[in-house]
Amino acid sequence: MSVRHGQRSARPGTSLSWLLCCSTxxxxxxxxxIVSSLSWAVPNEVDEELDRASTEExxxxxxxxxxxxxxxxxxxxxxxxxxxxxxxxxxxxxxxxAAPPGMFSYPxxxxxxxxxxxxxxxxxxxxxxxxxxxxxxxxIPGLPFGNCVPISDGPLDNSTGIPYFYVTPKDxxxxxxxKNPMASLLLxxxxxxxxxxxxxxxxxxxxxxxxxxxxxxAVSSEEVEFAKQAMFSRHPVMKKWPRQYAWFFMxxxxxxxxxQKWYGGISGIxxxxxxxxxxxxx
Numbered sequence: 001m002s003v004r005h006g007q008r009s010a011r012p013g014t015s016l017s018w019l020l021c022c023s024t025x026x027x028x029x030x031x032x033x034i035v036s037s038l039s040w041a042v043p044n045e046v047d048e049e050l051d052r053a054s055t056e057e058x059x060x061x062x063x064x065x066x067x068x069x070x071x072x073x074x075x076x077x078x079x080x081x082x083x084x085x086x087x088x089x090x091x092x093x094x095x096x097x098a099a100p101p102g103m104f105s106y107p108x109x110x111x112x113x114x115x116x117x118x119x120x121x122x123x124x125x126x127x128x129x130x131x132x133x134x135x136x137x138x139x140i141p142g143l144p145f146g147n148c149v150p151i152s153d154g155p156l157d158n159s160t161g162i163p164y165f166y167v168t169p170k171d172x173x174x175x176x177x178x179k180n181p182m183a184s185l186l187l188x189x190x191x192x193x194x195x196x197x198x199x200x201x202x203x204x205x206x207x208x209x210x211x212x213x214x215x216x217x218a219v220s221s222e223e224v225e226f227a228k229q230a231m232f233s234r235h236p237v238m239k240k241w242p243r244q245y246a247w248f249f250m251x252x253x254x255x256x257x258x259x260q261k262w263y264g265g266i267s268g269i270x271x272x273x274x275x276x277x278x279x280x281x282x
Contacts, residue, residue, distance in 0.1 A: 112267065114280060115259050115261075115267055115269055115273075116269050116273040116274050116276075116277030117277045117278055117279060117280030118208060118259060118261060118280055119210050119257055119259050119269055119274055119277070120159060120161050120274065120277045120278065120279040120280070121279040121280050122187045122189060122208060122209075122210040122259075123153045123159070123161050123163065123187060123210060123212070123279075124153050124154070124159040124161070124279045125279075126151060126153075126187040126188075126210075127150060127151065127152065127234050127235065128148060128149065128150050128151060129148070129149060129151050129163070129185045129186055129187045129188075130146050130147070130148055130149075130185070130186040130188075131146070131147050131148075131149050131165075131173060131183055131184070131185050131186075132144050132145065132146045132147075132183060132184045132185075132186070133145050133147070133173055133176035133177055133180070133182075133183045134176060134179070134180040134182065134183075135172075135176055136172075136175050136176045136178070136179040136180070137172060137175075137176075145172070145173070145176060147171075147172075147173045149165055149167070149173070150165075150166065150231070150234075150235050150238075151163045151164065151165060151185070151187075152164050152230040152231050152233070152234040152235070153230070154226075154230045155229055155230060155233045155234070156233070156234075158230075159279050160230075161254075161274060161275055161277075162251055162252065162254065163185055163187075163212065163251065163252050164219070164227045164230045164231055164249060164250070164251045165216075165231075165249065165250040165251065165252075166231045166235070166238055166241075166247055166248075166249055166250075167247065167248065167249075167250055168245040168246060168247050168248075169246055169248075170245055170246075177216045177250075181215045181216045181217065182213070182214070182215055182216075183213070183214070183215075183216050183252065184211055184212070184213045185211065185212045185213075185252060186209060186210070186211050187209065187210040187211075187212070188207060188208075188209045189207045189208040189209060189261075190203075190207045205260065205261075205262060205263045205264075206261075206262070206263075208259065208260065208261035209259075209260050209261075210257070210258070210259050211257075211258040211259075211260075211266070212252060212254050212256070212257060212258075213254070213255055213256040213257075213258070214252045214253045214254040214255040214256065215252070215253045215255065216250055216251075216252055216253075217250065217251060217252075217253060218248060218249070218250055219248075219249040219250060219251055223249075223251075224249060227249040227251065228249070231249070254271060254274070255271070256268070257269040257270075257271065257274045
């Protein structure tokens with residue numbers, strides 16, 4: 001080995017080894033683009049266009065710092081077949097596709113002004129609901145106890161927003177109410193046509209649900225005739241129920257109204273807004 005001017009000459013095999021090593025490391029990455037340390041295959045036509053544009057002078061213009069590892073600006077053709085790729089710099093973003101008709105029960109952007117009408121619609125359209133009482137049973141005293149019950153807020157042409165009930169003293173629910181008259185009534189939209197028409201599960205949040213909380217009380221003698229009309233017009237079979245069970249009418253004095261019609265929490269509605277609203281179907 002010869003040395004000239006105090007420097008060691010490079011071995012011919014050393015440069016070749018580095019080239020082979022670099023080629024081995026870079027070869028698996030051919031045909032891929034890395035964005036935020038993720039990679040995906042690039043179509044052949046895009047790869048050829050990138051190769052034509054990737055000269056030593058043009059390459060810096062195709063690289064931009066996006067705060068991630070590194071990102072290459074795609075040519076126009078890269079967006080023609082894959083709508084999920086990000087748009088090229090300087091191009092206007094296209095509007096997202098509209099949701100298919102009937103996708104949602106109620107417009108998400110409707111706002112609070114439409115909630116009372118939706119609540120009144122659910123109260124009037126529902127013919128049954130789930131009533132939760134505070135149990136008076138020996139085994140579960142003080143615990144919530146649910147029961148599905150038929151209801152009506154009035155005849156089809158006369159919505160009051162007040163749920164009426166036809167009950168018997170032999171029902172454990174009535175025994176609960178005699179000790180604690182407070183109860184909650186859940187009215188799900190799943191009873192209507194929306195969930196069946198759109199093949200949405202009844203518990204899906206897009207199927208709206210109304211919860212009324214208040215005090216249960218027996219209907220006064222002056223109001224019995226209206227309660228009978230309200231219940232029997234919606235549930236004609238009640239007229240044939242055995243009389244020995246001493247059926248009587250009850251109603252709920254509503255104190256709180258809660259509505260859920262989207263993913264997330266529930267919205268409170270004031271009694272004033274609820275009772276002055278007109279039932280609004282989606």
